[in-house]
Amino acid sequence: MYSQGLNGPAEKNTDDSPEQLAAFQKRIDAEEKIEPRDWMPSGYRKTLIRQISQHAHSEVVGQLPEGNWVTRAPTLKRKLILLAKIQDEAGHGLYLYSAAETLGVSREQMIDDLLSGKAKYSSIFNYPTLTWADMGAIGWLVDGAAIMNQVPLCRCSYGPYSRAMIRVCKEESFHQRQGYEVMLKMANGSPEQRRMAQDALNRFWWPALMMFGPSDKDSIHSAQSMKWKIKRFSNDDLRQKFIDATVPQAHYLGLEIPDPELKFNEETGHWDHGEINWDEFYQVIAGNGPCNRERLAARRRAHEAGAWVREAVLASQQKHKQPREVA
Amino acid sequence: MSASAITTGLLPADYREYALRLGDNALILGQRLSEWCGHGPFLEEDIALTNLSLDLIGQAQLLLELAGSQGDDTEQKTADELAYLRDADAFRNVLLVEQPNGDFAHTMVRQYLMDVYDEILYSELIRSGWQPLADIARKVLKEIRYHKQHSGDWLWRLGQGTDESHQRMQQAVDDLWFYTPELFENDDLQQRLQAAGVAPDMASIQTRWQAGVLPALKQAGLRPPESGWVATGGRKGHHSEHLGYILAEMQFLQRAYPGCEW
Numbered sequence: 110m111y112s113q114g115l116n117g118p119a120e121k122n123t124d125d126s127p128e129q130l131a132a133f134q135k136r137i138d139a140e141e142k143i144e145p146r147d148w149m150p151s152g153y154r155k156t157l158i159r160q161i162s163q164h165a166h167s168e169v170v171g172q173l174p175e176g177n178w179v180t181r182a183p184t185l186k187r188k189l190i191l192l193a194k195i196q197d198e199a200g201h202g203l204y205l206y207s208a209a210e211t212l213g214v215s216r217e218q219m220i221d222d223l224l225s226g227k228a229k230y231s232s233i234f235n236y237p238t239l240t241w242a243d244m245g246a247i248g249w250l251v252d253g254a255a256i257m258n259q260v261p262l263c264r265c266s267y268g269p270y271s272r273a274m275i276r277v278c279k280e281e282s283f284h285q286r287q288g289y290e291v292m293l294k295m296a297n298g299s300p301e302q303r304r305m306a307q308d309a310l311n312r313f314w315w316p317a318l319m320m321f322g323p324s325d326k327d328s329i330h331s332a333q334s335m336k337w338k339i340k341r342f343s344n345d346d347l348r349q350k351f352i353d354a355t356v357p358q359a360h361y362l363g364l365e366i367p368d369p370e371l372k373f374n375e376e377t378g379h380w381d382h383g384e385i386n387w388d389e390f391y392q393v394i395a396g397n398g399p400c401n402r403e404r405l406a407a408r409r410r411a412h413e414a415g416a417w418v419r420e421a422v423l424a425s426q427q428k429h430k431q432p433r434e435v436a
Numbered sequence: 437m438s439a440s441a442i443t444t445g446l447l448p449a450d451y452r453e454y455a456l457r458l459g460d461n462a463l464i465l466g467q468r469l470s471e472w473c474g475h476g477p478f479l480e481e482d483i484a485l486t487n488l489s490l491d492l493i494g495q496a497q498l499l500l501e502l503a504g505s506q507g508d509d510t511e512q513k514t515a516d517e518l519a520y521l522r523d524a525d526a527f528r529n530v531l532l533v534e535q536p537n538g539d540f541a542h543t544m545v546r547q548y549l550m551d552v553y554d555e556i557l558y559s560e561l562i563r564s565g566w567q568p569l570a571d572i573a574r575k576v577l578k579e580i581r582y583h584k585q586h587s588g589d590w591l592w593r594l595g596q597g598t599d600e601s602h603q604r605m606q607q608a609v610d611d612l613w614f615y616t617p618e619l620f621e622n623d624d625l626q627q628r629l630q631a632a633g634v635a636p637d638m639a640s641i642q643t644r645w646q647a648g649v650l651p652a653l654k655q656a657g658l659r660p661p662e663s664g665w666v667a668t669g670g671r672k673g674h675h676s677e678h679l680g681y682i683l684a685e686m687q688f689l690q691r692a693y694p695g696c697e698w
Contacts, residue, residue: 172474172482179470183689183698184516185497188470189490195473196486203479241689241698291698299696407475415477417604418540421597429596 125150137338142268145211153337157267158212159228160339162219165205166230168198169223170404174238175247183241190287191244197280204276208269224409226396233316235398242295242302242309248288250310250317250355256281257351258321261341270339289358296362310359311367318382319390321348327387349379356380444565444632451566452506453528454629456518457671459499460529463519464679465550466492467686468537477540484586488547491579498572520690524680525673532615532667534679541604544590545612551584552648553619556641565633588652595656606658613660615667620645623671 130150136143143149172195179195182188206216222228233251238244259281262274295306322328322344334340342350356373359366370383392398469489476482500515533550537543558580561573594601620642629635653659669675689698 169474169479176473176475179473180467180685181688183520183696185493185500185519186516187698189493189497192470192473192486192490192493196483196490199474199479199483199486203483206479294697298698299693301693302696411475411477414475415481415540417598417600418477418481418594421594421601424601425593425597 125152134336137266137336140338141266142271143266144268152333153267153339154212156334156337156339157270158209158214160334161205161209161212161270162214162222163229163231165202165209165219166223166228167234168202168205170230170234170408171198173404173407174234174236174400175244177238178241178244181241182244187244187291194248194284194287197284201273201277201280204273208273211269220412224405224412226405229394231320232390232393232398233313233320234404235393235400236312236316237400239312240305240309242292242305243313245288245291245295245306246309246313248284248286249292249358250288250313251320252281252284252288253355254317254320254351256285257347257354261347264338264341266338292362292364296364306362307364310364314367315385315389316393318348318352318385319393321345321351323387323390324385352380352382444634446628446632446634448507448511450625450628451634452503452511453625454635455499455503455506455569456528459496459503459515459518460527461533461550461554462492462499463496464527464529464682465533465547466490466496467682468533468535469543469547471537472543481540485543488583488586491583495572495576495579498575502568502572516690520687524675524683527673527675527679527683528671529675529679530615530618530670531676532612532618534670534676534682535612535615536678538608538611539604541594541601541608542611544587544594545605545608547583548587548591548652549612549616549649551580551587552652553616553641553645554580555584556644556648557636560636560641564635569634591652591658592656595653595658602657605656609653609658610661614664616645617666618668618670621668621671 129148133143133148133150133153143153175191175195175198179188179191182191206219209219210216219228223230233254238247256278259274259278263271263278265271265274292306292309295302295309297303298306325331325343325345328344331340331343335343356366356371368383370381372381373379374381393401396402466489469485469492472482472485473489474482476485496519497515500518504513504515504518506512532546535542535546555577558573558577562570562577564570564573591605595605596602620638622638626635626638630637650660667676689696
């Protein structure tokens with residue numbers, strides 16, 4: 110229930126002594142899981158709160174671009190699959206908010222931070238979904254990139270996050286396959302469907318690569334996160350892994366990846382790619398993507414329109430013991 | 437004429453029509469609920485609304501498949517053809533389910549009124565003499581029981597909650613109440629279906645519905661309006677203006693790109 114989120118934040122560790130830090134690092138190095146009641150450095154806590162809440166926000170905001178097509182899904186089967194997928198994403202959000210709450214931050218605080226623009230969510234959801242093929246591209250590329258990011262998180266040193274990720278990854282892999290299946294239908298369909306499929310790949314390819322974050326040389330959080338085993342691979346390594354896995358899938362669809370510099374490197378065994386437009390990436394992160402304002406406005410609207418419902422729930426809990434069973 | 441038509445006096449078109457009435461109710465209500473996707477009052481309720489929609493669209497798929505399987509080869513249709521290629525005047529849902537979501541109060545009152553109706557109706561349809569419908573009814577009934585528990589909880593909680601939630605709920609009851617008599621219309625087809633043991637007696641469904649809904653409203657501090665205009669027409673394909681827009685949105689891809697596989 111929502112009111113769980115009303116619990117106050119726990120005390121923060123502010124006096125990390127060198128002995129405590131060393132003992133903590135020893136546990137990390139021994140691959141022990143850190144649990145909510147365990148001592149942890151305040152920076153570790155802060156990092157996880159930032160990362161897990163950002164992840165939760167992404168799942169919640171991520172409902173919007175797909176929800177945009179749910180009323181227009183082309184068949185009953187596709188509508189059912191899309192509804193189930195969006196429901197999964199909202200469930201991931203719930204699961205992740207709960208994981209973050211174990212670190213002493215309330216859901217209300219996290220949501221306030223999202224709505225005020227203080228907290229971030231994945232940049233990918235600030236791009237519009239313009240055709241039905243985008244539902245395929247999101248499953249295939251966006252969930253595909255998310256899986257690359259999240260599979261290593263199943264071994265994250267923080268227990269609740271790691272366990273959440275194990276569950277989330279199972280569902281994401283199903284999402285990825287259904288997205289690819291939509292693309293397969295479109296790529297093998299009518300000329301118009303094929304055009305939509307290629308157009309969706311053109312629009313989502315680069316934003317999907319940006320999901321892995323800044324390049325390693327510019328990532329301010331990476332080194333410490335790797336040492337704490339929150340992160341296991343660098344942004345660029347994961348991005349390369351994603352490209353290597355995805356290029357043959359695009360070829361199988363008969364679609365062209367919108368990167369003229371994309372070339373298989375016999376020496377390294379990897380696909381070399383062109384430079385990402387980092388200006389665009391930082392613009393979208395800063396709130397200047399095509400849909401940033403709309404996405405946040407939609408979340409704010411839902412939150413404000415639902416305020417009376419949440420107030421009524423609390424009032425009703427306080428006023429009465431609920432009689433059972435109505436009609 | 438088939439053997440079953442001789443014993444029941446019903447034609448394939450009658451069976452099709454009845455399955456369409458049930459299937460279209462589920463489809464249009466599911467479609468309306470799916471508009472909430474990502475916009476619920478809090479995350480748990482977002483999930484719940486999506487889940488209700490998912491169940492209803494699943495029910496619609498089964499019921500429209502059943503409707504489409506009636507008649508000879510020239511008359512048979514897939515569930516998708518029925519959902520995506522009929523115009524508004526061929527839809528057989530009641531007007532209540534096509535009414536706009538409005539605020540959360542309107543959505544939940546609409547849901548509760550339908551859930552009580554569906555629970556009573558499908559608890560009878562599990563004994564329908566039309567076996568394929570009885571089989572579907574068993575699955576539907578399990579889901580509807582959860583739906584009614586959910587919407588019934590909200591009726592009580594919001595009716596009693598705050599002054600604002602009470603006012604919003606009362607407004608929703610006032611706005612939607614006169615769409616409910618249509619649920620119990622006992623037209624010629626309904627009577628023939630009842631005589632053949634396919635469908636239950638609508639007067640008794642109405643009595644049971646009132647016996648469920650009226651005390652629940654009272655318990656929630658709400659009351660039905662006393663008199664007003666009464667909606668009708670859905671079963672004849674005479675809908676409110678809303679249905680055309682619902683279909684324009686829902687059917688867009690099938691209409692714009694006919695004959696494609698998706």
